[in-house]
Amino acid sequence: MxxxxxxxxxxxxxxxxxxxxxxxxxxxxxxxxxxxxxxxxxxxxxxxxxxxxxxxxxxxxxxxxxxGRLRIVNRAPVPLEGAPDSEFVVFRGGEGLRDQVAIVIGQPNIREPVTVRLHSACLTGDLFGSLKCDCGDQLRRAARHMAENGGGVLLYLDQEGRGNGLANKIHAYSLQSRGFDTFDADEILGFEEDGRTFGFAGEMLKLLGVTQIRVMTNNPTKLSALEAAGLVLVSDHRIVGRKNNHNIRYLATKRDRAGHLLD
Incomplete structure (x- = not known):
């Protein structure tokens, strides 16, 4: 076989x-x-x-x-291209045993609704510009938008491969190269549709003093998770990356099978 x-x-x-x-x-x-x-x-x-x-x-x-044991362990200014007034805040004690990071861009007013994005780490897209997804585009566009529109908080979450890890993500890519879509590939490997959770992201925001949010996402699961964590969702906004011949099926699959809010 x-x-x-x-x-x-x-x-x-x-x-x-x-x-x-x-x-x-x-x-x-x-x-x-x-x-x-x-x-x-x-x-x-x-x-x-x-x-x-x-x-x-x-x-x-x-x-x-x-x-419940999430805490801030360190923070420091880290100027970014396109967002020079930025601070990295490192959290420990949440999801698994891994550190998580919030990038506070600009000077968001926490007494008012704060622009927020939850971004799951994607080594291939964020760092190497992979054409198989739109993650890198979303990351950089969110940071640029926050820098140009009063600031915000970008949570960079260590949840590679929808929570399955890098090795399993690459294994799934191998299956996708044989014709399976992104969710079928994960199912063949024994995983559920999406192994991520986002409750701890809500706790990160609350530790930063954020209570009201405007969320940049296409994923309705993130919105419901933040509301369940006790945050007030004021509005949600789409964030799209470039479409190409390598990611168009991936984007359509997220829309049709996972209900992502994509045209």
Missing amino acids: TLAADAQARLDAPVAVAPSLYESALQLLRLAHVLPAALIVPIEDQTPPGLLTARAANVNAFRGERN
Whole structure:
């Protein structure tokens, strides 16, 4: 069987409801950024020596518990091209064990609605200008807009590959090169449609004193997550990147399958 045929067979396989223990195991693997495949072995009387254990309830509560321990650990001015009056604020204690960053651009008035963007890290697009997505364009256009329109807060979130990590993202790209769309590729690898959460981003904003927001996004999930975190959503605004022959299917898939607000 070819790789493409094997991937299609996985996609077409009937899906059963996973027992709660399996869901907890997958959640643990997501947090560890490893491929979602686990060996489930029943242990009868006591844990064998040298085996690390984690209770399912603790695994499932981990993300929420970490959000409550989010704190600012450092901040410093970092002038950016097109936004020289910028400050990087580093947070620790939230999503997973990774640092997260807020870039405060200009001098936003936190007593009024603040322009905000939640941007998930994309090494290929943000740094190398990949044509497969519009991430780099969105990042730079948001920063430029904030610099030219009274400032804002850009949250740069360590959630590469919709939360699946860089290695799995590149694995998904390999499947996409064989004809699968971005969501089918993730499903073949065993992931859900989007493994990211955004509740901790709301906590980051509140620690900066922001309570009312104008959000630059095409993703309605981000809007509902920020409202659920207790922020007042005053307005939301589209932010689009350049379309090309390499990303047009990706953009259409986000619109049609994930409800992104794209024309």
